[in-house]
Amino acid sequence: MAEALARNPIALRRFITYEALGKVPVFEAYKNFCKRFGEDVMTYVDYEFWYYRALHGELDVKYDRSVDPRQPALLELPMEMLWAIFEKANPIERLIVRKVCSRLQTCIDTMYNKIDEIRFDSSFDGPVEIKYEKDVVQYRGDKGCSVFRYSIQPHHKPAVVKNVDHVEQAIRDLSILFRNPKILQTSTVFEAFSVKNYDSDKLLKAIRGGGRPLWNGVETRPGSCIFKIPIANSDKFWKLDLSGKMVHLERR
Known part of the structure; x- marks a missing residue:
């Protein structure tokens, strides 16, 4: 059925219309579309066109796009214009935007x-909080990760990332900023980074087997490791005691 619909542009546009009228966020709707019909059936730019037509009440799925002068989509704008658009966004908003596409x-x-x-605070078996200036993002969960942003949504539904540990998701998001070569930080504070007992075994197994745990690490003695955090243009090292805390080591 999906293969037959994928060859029918009118049926595809009707599907997009239903998603738009159901107020499914456009990028989430596009991911649903690709999952159902395939990633090569329609580009995001084309999907976005039909989605926003439907969202604004224009429901003619047989509309001929050639009669309108073509307007550049957001993703087709020059990089300088994209910089101007996102320059006023805060670090959290930029973190969200960068996950949309390459x-x-x-x-x-x-x-x-x-x-x-940047303040990273994790209590044993509890939530992880990352403070970016005035924004606070909290990661919770066991089998999945619920992400709360307290500066704008104290009572709103959180974003949910399935099948990922909440500590690992927090570190992944944090490491994105550290990899940016143009980032300028005056301070980075790590507090109470705890490692669960079963995570200790996983970390040691990954290190001894040549794998890559959350950060690149080297076992220095039983139960203790040195991890290098990938901060751009920096050689900062942190010591992770698998029984407890993460502390900063002075460079030598």
Whole structure:
């Protein structure tokens, strides 16, 4: 059935219309579309066109696009214009935007970013909080990860990332900022980074087997490792005691 519909542009546009009228966010709707019909059936730019037509009440799925002068889509704008659009976004908003597609990832990663402080706080078996200036993002969950942003949504439904540990998701998001070569930080604070007992075994197994755990690490003695955090243009090292805390080591 899906293969037959994939060859029918009118049916595809009707499907897009249903998603738009159901107020499914456009990128989430496009991911649903690709999962159902295939990733090569329609580009995001074309999907976005039909989605926003339907969202604005224009429901003619047989509309001829050639009669209108073509307007450049967001992803087709020059990089300089994308920088101008996102320059006022805060670090969290940029982190969200870069996950949309590879072009926006390149845009965000090549922008100048200034962060006065990043505070990472994780209590044993509890939520992880990352503070980016005035924004606080909290990661919770066991089998999945619920992400709360307290600066704008104290009572709103969180974003949910399935099948990922909440600590690992927090570190992944944090490491994205660290990899940006244009980031400027005056301070980075790590507090109470705890490792669960069963995670200790996984980390040691990954290190001894040549794998890559959350950060590149080397076992220095039984139960203790040195991890290098990938901060751009930096050789900062942190010591992770698998029984407890993560502390900063002075460079030598």
